[in-house]
Amino acid sequence: xxxxDRGRGAQRSRTVELGMPTVASDPHGHLRGREPFPVAAHxxxxxxxxxxxxxxxxxxxxxxxxAVVGEVDDWEELRRAGECLKAGxxxxxxxxxxxxxxxxxxxxxxxxWARDAQEANxxxxxxxxxxxxxxxxxxxxxxxxxxxxxxALGEAGIAxxxxxxxxxxxQLSDDTPSHFLVPAIHRNRSEIRDIFLREMxxxxxxxxxxxxxxAMAARAHLRRKFLSARVGISGVNFAVADSGTISVVExxxxxxxxxxxxxxxxxVMGVEKIVPTWSDLEVFLQLLPRSSTGxxxxxxxxxxxxxxxxxxxxxxxxxxxxNGRSNVLASxxxxxxxxxxxxxxxxxxxxxxxxxxxxxxxxxxxxxIGAVLSPQLTGIDGPDDVNASLPYASSLxxxxxxxxxxxxDIPHLLVQQRAAAVAxxxxxxxxxxxxxxxxxxxxxxxRFSLLERAMKLGRLFGRSGRIRSVPGPGAAAWFGARDMPPxxxxxxxxxxxxxxxRS
Amino acid sequence: xxxxxxxxxxxxxMFPQAPRATVELLERLGHEVVFPADQTCCGQMYVNTGYLDxxxxxxxxHVDVFSGAADVVVAPSGSCVGCVRHQHAMVARRGGDEExxxxxxxxAARTYELSELLVDVLGVTDVGAYYPHRVIYHxxxxxxxMLRVGDKPLRLLREVRGLTLTELxxxxxxxxxxxxFAVKNAETSTAMLADKMANVLSTHAEVxxxxxxxxxxxxxxxxSRLRSGVRTVHLAEILASTEQGVTA
Numbered sequence: 001x002x003x004x005d006r007g008r009g010a011q012r013s014r015t016v017e018l019g020m021p022t023v024a025s026d027p028h029g030h031l032r033g034r035e036p037f038p039v040a041a042h043x044x045x046x047x048x049x050x051x052x053x054x055x056x057x058x059x060x061x062x063x064x065x066x067a068v069v070g071e072v073d074d075w076e077e078l079r080r081a082g083e084c085l086k087a088g089x090x091x092x093x094x095x096x097x098x099x100x101x102x103x104x105x106x107x108x109x110x111x112x113w114a115r116d117a118q119e120a121n122x123x124x125x126x127x128x129x130x131x132x133x134x135x136x137x138x139x140x141x142x143x144x145x146x147x148x149x150x151x152a153l154g155e156a157g158i159a160x161x162x163x164x165x166x167x168x169x170x171q172l173s174d175d176t177p178s179h180f181l182v183p184a185i186h187r188n189r190s191e192i193r194d195i196f197l198r199e200m201x202x203x204x205x206x207x208x209x210x211x212x213x214x215a216m217a218a219r220a221h222l223r224r225k226f227l228s229a230r231v232g233i234s235g236v237n238f239a240v241a242d243s244g245t246i247s248v249v250e251x252x253x254x255x256x257x258x259x260x261x262x263x264x265x266x267x268v269m270g271v272e273k274i275v276p277t278w279s280d281l282e283v284f285l286q287l288l289p290r291s292s293t294g295x296x297x298x299x300x301x302x303x304x305x306x307x308x309x310x311x312x313x314x315x316x317x318x319x320x321x322x323n324g325r326s327n328v329l330a331s332x333x334x335x336x337x338x339x340x341x342x343x344x345x346x347x348x349x350x351x352x353x354x355x356x357x358x359x360x361x362x363x364x365x366x367x368x369i370g371a372v373l374s375p376q377l378t379g380i381d382g383p384d385d386v387n388a389s390l391p392y393a394s395s396l397x398x399x400x401x402x403x404x405x406x407x408x409d410i411p412h413l414l415v416q417q418r419a420a421a422v423a424x425x426x427x428x429x430x431x432x433x434x435x436x437x438x439x440x441x442x443x444x445x446x447r448f449s450l451l452e453r454a455m456k457l458g459r460l461f462g463r464s465g466r467i468r469s470v471p472g473p474g475a476a477a478w479f480g481a482r483d484m485p486p487x488x489x490x491x492x493x494x495x496x497x498x499x500x501x502r503s
Numbered sequence: 504x505x506x507x508x509x510x511x512x513x514x515x516x517m518f519p520q521a522p523r524a525t526v527e528l529l530e531r532l533g534h535e536v537v538f539p540a541d542q543t544c545c546g547q548m549y550v551n552t553g554y555l556d557x558x559x560x561x562x563x564x565h566v567d568v569f570s571g572a573a574d575v576v577v578a579p580s581g582s583c584v585g586c587v588r589h590q591h592a593m594v595a596r597r598g599g600d601e602e603x604x605x606x607x608x609x610x611a612a613r614t615y616e617l618s619e620l621l622v623d624v625l626g627v628t629d630v631g632a633y634y635p636h637r638v639i640y641h642x643x644x645x646x647x648x649m650l651r652v653g654d655k656p657l658r659l660l661r662e663v664r665g666l667t668l669t670e671l672x673x674x675x676x677x678x679x680x681x682x683x684f685a686v687k688n689a690e691t692s693t694a695m696l697a698d699k700m701a702n703v704l705s706t707h708a709e710v711x712x713x714x715x716x717x718x719x720x721x722x723x724x725x726x727s728r729l730r731s732g733v734r735t736v737h738l739a740e741i742l743a744s745t746e747q748g749v750t751a
Contacts (some may be wrong), residue, residue: 490519
């Protein structure tokens with residue numbers, strides 16, 4: 001898959017020079033795709049280049065993570081510490097947010113509260129307009145991808161330039177990110193070379209696909225922008241409530257350019273990104289790099305507190321984004337999804353993600369955590385809501401829980417969100433009727449025995465020793481790739497009864 | 504020891520070899536097995552598809568049938584035991600039945616997957632089995648990550664006489680079954696199955712074994728479709744086999 005439907009839509013109706021998709025009409029922003037997971041997965045699974053790129057990349061990251069996690073003796077204790085800290089944050093989130101607001105304000109920052117994506121975009125667009133700038137530099141931010149900020153800025157005539165290498169690749173190719181950490185994971189380096197040659201102004205026409213050459217091309221392209229931009233936009237990895245310190249964790253040094261060179265810095269954070277005190281960072285700055293990039297220590301960790309006169313941005317705005325998070329917080333189990341530190345370990349170990357990639361999930365949050373976070377943020381709006389398909393995009397194998405650095409019980413949340421999807425059905429669906437019939441058959445031993453006897457008719461299909469297909473709904477989905485043995489001549493309970501009679 | 508058997512609905516109706524082998528194995532080891540005939544299904548499929556309300560009566564029925572049946576309960580299925588241990592009380596609480604939830608927790612604490620029962624409760628790894636075949640073991644997801652059975656099945660297999668145990672590459676990766684996932688996301692499931700089968704075939708093993716009938720139905724269904732010549736056999740069947748054969 002080269003672009004999603006959203007990406008293609010953007011190509012058709014593009015008004016922005018830098019070509020990110022057009023503004024989502026959904027007030028939630030990019031938390032919903034356009035088609036259910038199985039439909040999108042169908043296309044992704046057939047894309048052999050995508051499959052190879054994803055397989056190679058996830059295998060590599062998995063091995064790196066396993067090696068650096070394995071060398072930490074107290075990894076399990078660290079995970080539990082992360083889990084407890086996050087649970088504590090959620091238990092008193094309103095109080096911590098007000099504390100953060102007070103401490104950021106005391107240090108010269110301005111705090112804005114945004115109910116949803118549209119409101120957040122409006123706040124940021126107005127702030128940029130007030131500076132008179134028509135260009136901003138951005139360091140990777142999931143929150144602004146969630147809100148569709150680049151499109152909103154584009155509509156206001158403001159060009160937003162993504163400065164992380166992978167985000168730049170995605171932006172230049174009119175694509176959408178497919179992974180938290182490596183948004184262009186679905187691309188290999190020869191595809192990236194082609195994108196640069198096609199889209200990057202002034203690029204060396206002899207560019208090769210050597211990683212260093214590609215990085216240097218991006219560097220030259222970005223450096224000019226860093227020096228001229230008057231406004232920087234960032235996300236947040238952690239916000240310290242008691243000191244008002246914001247932290248951004250990145251690997252390329254572009255973050256520090258965006259965070260220090262412009263006059264104005266606008267930072268957008270989901271309200272869950274808070275930690276109570278500075279010392280709590282100790283836990284997360286150990287958990288995050290090992291879980292995400294497979295590194296012992298993060299390369300570039302920036303922290304800043306409000307405004308420092310004469311040094312760095314002289315205006316700092318912090319936009320606190322709710323966009324459905326209050327709804328998630330209201331669910332005693334479901335709020336665990338807000339513990340996520342966006343490390344992407346669950347994506348990298350997920351056998352479904354590895355085969356379909358991130359675009360199949362529609363939402364900007366893909367993979368196992370996305371499958372439980374997106375439907376909670378948007379709510380499930382009836383049986384046809386594409387986000388109702390996300391909790392089913394898992395075999396419940398549990399690899400995500402084992403990899404999660406803050407022990408989010410994703411398998412349990414998947415089941416819980418499946419229940420939410422069923423509850424949103426309204427009128428009974430074909431699946432509802434089938435499940436009710438099956439449950440009724442299992443409800444009493446008499447009926448179950450009757451069902452077993454009826455199943456023996458299936459032996460008629462299996463006279464060759466295997467069944468290759470049977471009529472009926474759902475059967476084609478199984479028999480497309482798998483046989484079934486014929487039902488046995490004697491069920492277990494019949495054998496048991498015969499044996500009891502004998503003895 | 505008196506042990507109550509959960510045959511599992513799939514084992515009872517479609518793959519009776521697995522519960523039969525469980526009975527024969529445990530009796531051979533000198534234990535008494537009872538089969539409460541009123542049992543139906545643990546409700547796992549309903550829970551995992553999001554029908555927790557439909558699962559509630561099945562949980563109640565399971566708890567009613569097994570609570571007084573014996574001191575210890577066994578099922579030759581990691582995922583059914585996983586459901587009993589990690590989901591039954593949750594389903595009961597969600598249905599507002601705290602009394603049932605407590606009874607389910609009590610029963611869950613006495614319910615074991617076969618390899619857990621043998622190694623942890625009965626303290627045996629050499630069950631006296633004989634199985635002269637080249638075997639690979641697929642550690643099913645729920646045995647591995649829900650029950651944490653660890654290497655117990657492998658310890659049992661290593662003691663089986665005549666058996667050559669070969670390592671399955673990427674063994675801990677899901678086979679793609681996932682209950683209704685195999686039907687609702689059939690293509691993704693098939694892509695996962697394809698990789699599992701490639702790994703199985705790379706070992707040149709004769710037999711792929713596991714502790715869960717449903718995963719074996721999936722892997723076996725794929726291997727049969729390919730006419731691969733590799734068969735799937737439940738762990739219980741291997742452990743029940745002796746030089747005299749299986750006497751079922």
